[in-house]
Amino acid sequence: MTERKVWWKTALGVVFTALMLFPVYWMVNVSFTQTRDLRADPPHWFPWDPTFEGYEAVFAQQLPALGTSLLVGLGSVVLTVVIAAPAGYALALLHLRGGRTLNFLLLVAQMIPAVVMAMGFYAVYNNLGLLNTIPGLIVADSTIAVPFGVLLFTAFMSGIPREMLQAARVDGAGAWRTFRSIVIPMSRNSILTVSLFAFLWAWSDFIFASTLNRNGDLIPITLSIYNYIGNNTTQWNAIMATAVVASVPAAILLVVAQRYVAAGVTAGAVKD
Amino acid sequence: MTSIPADVGSRDGSRGAAGTTPAAPPARRRRRTLSSSQWAAVGFAAPLLVYLVLFYAYPLWRNIDLSVHDYTIRAFVQGDAEFVGLQNYVEVFGSSTFPTALWNTFVFTFGSIAFQFTIGLALAVFFRSSFRLSNTLRAMFLVPWLLPLIVSASTWAWMLNSENGIVNSVITAFGGEQINWLTSPDTALISVTIANIWLGIPFNLVILYSGLQNIPGEVYEAASLDGAGAWRQFWSITFPLLRPVSAITILLGLIYTLKVVDVIWVMTTGGPGDASTTLAIWSYREAFGTGQPDFSPAAAVGNLLIVIALVFGFLHLRLQNRQEATS
CATH class of the missing domain: 1.10.3720.10 (MetI-like)
Known part of the structure; x- marks a missing residue:
């Protein structure tokens, strides 16, 4: 009886998941469809006669864009962690005065629309000559992740047992030593979570790329897909192949680091 | 945002001044260690504070500045946009x-x-x-x-x-x-x-x-x-x-x-x-x-x-x- 009910639920769950993931399936399907079949009626529900033209085009043309995105993503991860981890330490364990105000400012910072930041950055970068540069894009992309990173580090580091810190102090360790040899090793999971989100947000960013880096020699993959759509509206299989390749990091992260993803989503919203 | 370290500094200063009154020497010692750990806290938070000023406050201020001037693309390059108040x-x-x-x-x-x-x-x-x-x-x-x-x-x-x-x-x-x-x-x-x-x-x-x-x-x-x-x-x-x-x-x-x-x-x-x-x-x-x-x-x-x-x-x-x- 219960066994049957459980199976019924699994079946329903599979149906829901299939419905939800249909657009993702469709993206993959179209990426393998022959150009002449793209406009077939009825459409090809499964690529029986797959083509790799789209993927060949990706590897012929998009490698620089993928490399740029990788570089921007990694740069954003480093910058975010370097700034956010010490700040989390100061807020959570060193009882920084004005910490509540700072927390509040970080929450407010997360509410500022990216398009507004993009305009501000455009005006600033225009004067500094940082438009269309990779470092400029890294800094702009990191602003999406830094407030989140600080809040997450603060939350996680508050959970580090005080006895460990006191023991370190008794042994004569200063704030820096404690941070390096106790706090950082114990924060491995939160560093992973913050890095994961910083990377994913920088990799997926379109607004900053399309405003601050629109005329750059090296454009990230999101902007490359966008330009592709603009130039070449008939080659949807190639566009979708690029989209599939651009989704690979997300897929890898989902498989490898799923629990960090869930932890990060929840940490921002729910306090236990 | 710059007010945070300044604030901390001034509070420390006033505490130090209070500590010079001959009231309670042991408390003064405790406060001094507190304040040194406060300096460490400020030090660890400093990159974030600098970051927030440079990459949040400044672009936002520039954005407000844009909205009260009449920036054409030419004025953008030359930096001589006319102030128009709330006209925009x-x-x-x-x-x-x-x-x-x-x-x-x-x-x-x-x-x-x-x-x-x-x-x-x-x-x-x-x-x-x-x-x-x-x-x-x-x-x-x-x-x-x-x-x-x-x-x-x-x-x-x-x-x-x-x-x-x-x-x-x-x-x-x-x-x-x-x-x-x-x-x-x-x-x-x-x-x-x-x-x-x-x-x-x-x-x-x-x-x-x-x-x-x-x-x-x-x-x-x-x-x-x-x-x-x-x-x-x-x-x-x-x-x-x-x-x-x-x-x-x-x-x-x-x-x-x-x-x-x-x-x-x-x-x-x-x-x-x-x-x-x-x-x-x-x-x-x-x-x-x-x-x-x-x-x-x-x-x-x-x-x-x-x-x-x-x-x-x-x-x-x-x-x-x-x-x-x-x-």
């Missing part, structure tokens, strides 16, 4: 796009939230009872949320394509009429809202699911002993106990949805006409979307958007504080 804001409010963009923002935001939340909650309740594969399937639901927005948006754009889209071919296969999802003013806003609902379901599911995990199972056991069915249990237990989490989920959703640019821009660029132009799209289009950048009105619209986002933001903070006070 007056023009924005008087523009014929303004009521449309405001209404579209409202429809897009509340339409997205209502469906994302309802579907997310239904799925969270569904996944609450563990069954075979439930964890794997729930993880798969995260996929749309992790994909780059531009990827999802272009996939939806192709699915909703008038002639060759899969959605229309299913509709016509069942004898329906072809719908010009993205190119008709009647459906463009609905189309981008549908895509955005799809994007938001994972976020709602994850947060509401973790909220459900915090409701003790005994409550449900007691209810089912009392003969309450699933429907009754939902309305008498799940819904009321999930209210704080729900409120925060909805407010965060509001704040995120107000900002959305990528999805709409890739699918319709806010068109046809202004049919799917929200405030965020309007701002983006004025500044970057046309050949002729018009930064000043764009900045004015952007600042308006900040004000709206902050109103919901403060509501969120109040809710969260109240929740912490009660728990």
Whole structure:
């Protein structure tokens, strides 16, 4: 009886998941469809006669864009962690005065629309000559992740047992030593979570790329897909192949680091 | 933001001054160690403080500066834009796009939230009872949320394509009429809202699911002993106990949805006409979307958007504080 009910639920769950993931399936399907079949009626529900033209085009043309995105993503991860981890330490364990105000400012910072930041950055970068540069894009992309990173580090580091810190102090360790040899090793999971989100947000960013880096020699993959759509509206299989390749990091992260993803989503919203 | 280290410094100074009075020497020693650890705290927070000033405060200030000057592209390069006060804001409010963009923002935001939340909650309740594969399937639901927005948006754009889209071919296969999802003013806003609902379901599911995990199972056991069915249990237990989490989920959703640019821009660029132009799209289009950048009105619209986002933001903070006070 219960066994049957459980199976019924699994079946329903599979149906829901299939419905939800249909657009993702469709993206993959179209990426393998022959150009002449793209406009077939009825459409090809499964690529029986797959083509790799789209993927060949990706590897012929998009490698620089993928490399740029990788570089921007990694740069954003480093910058975010370097700034956010010490700040989390100061807020959570060193009882920084004005910490509540700072927390509040970080929450407010997360509410500022990216398009507004993009305009501000455009005006600033225009004067500094940082438009269309990779470092400029890294800094702009990191602003999406830094407030989140600080809040997450603060939350996680508050959970580090005080006895460990006191023991370190008794042994004569200063704030820096404690941070390096106790706090950082114990924060491995939160560093992973913050890095994961910083990377994913920088990799997926379109607004900053399309405003601050629109005329750059090296454009990230999101902007490359966008330009592709603009130039070449008939080659949807190639566009979708690029989209599939651009989704690979997300897929890898989902498989490898799923629990960090869930932890990060929840940490921002729910306090236990 | 600069006031934080200055504030700390001055407070330390006043404490030090208080300590020189011959009142309590032991306390003075304690305060001195406190203040040295405060210096360490400031040191560790310093990169963040510098970062916030350089990369948040300064661009935002520049944005306000843009909105009160008349920046043409020439003035932008030469830096001699004329100060016009609130002229740009007056023009924005008087523009014929303004009521449309405001209404579209409202429809897009509340339409997205209502469906994302309802579907997310239904799925969270569904996944609450563990069954075979439930964890794997729930993880798969995260996929749309992790994909780059531009990827999802272009996939939806192709699915909703008038002639060759899969959605229309299913509709016509069942004898329906072809719908010009993205190119008709009647459906463009609905189309981008549908895509955005799809994007938001994972976020709602994850947060509401973790909220459900915090409701003790005994409550449900007691209810089912009392003969309450699933429907009754939902309305008498799940819904009321999930209210704080729900409120925060909805407010965060509001704040995120107000900002959305990528999805709409890739699918319709806010068109046809202004049919799917929200405030965020309007701002983006004025500044970057046309050949002729018009930064000043764009900045004015952007600042308006900040004000709206902050109103919901403060509501969120109040809710969260109240929740912490009660728990």
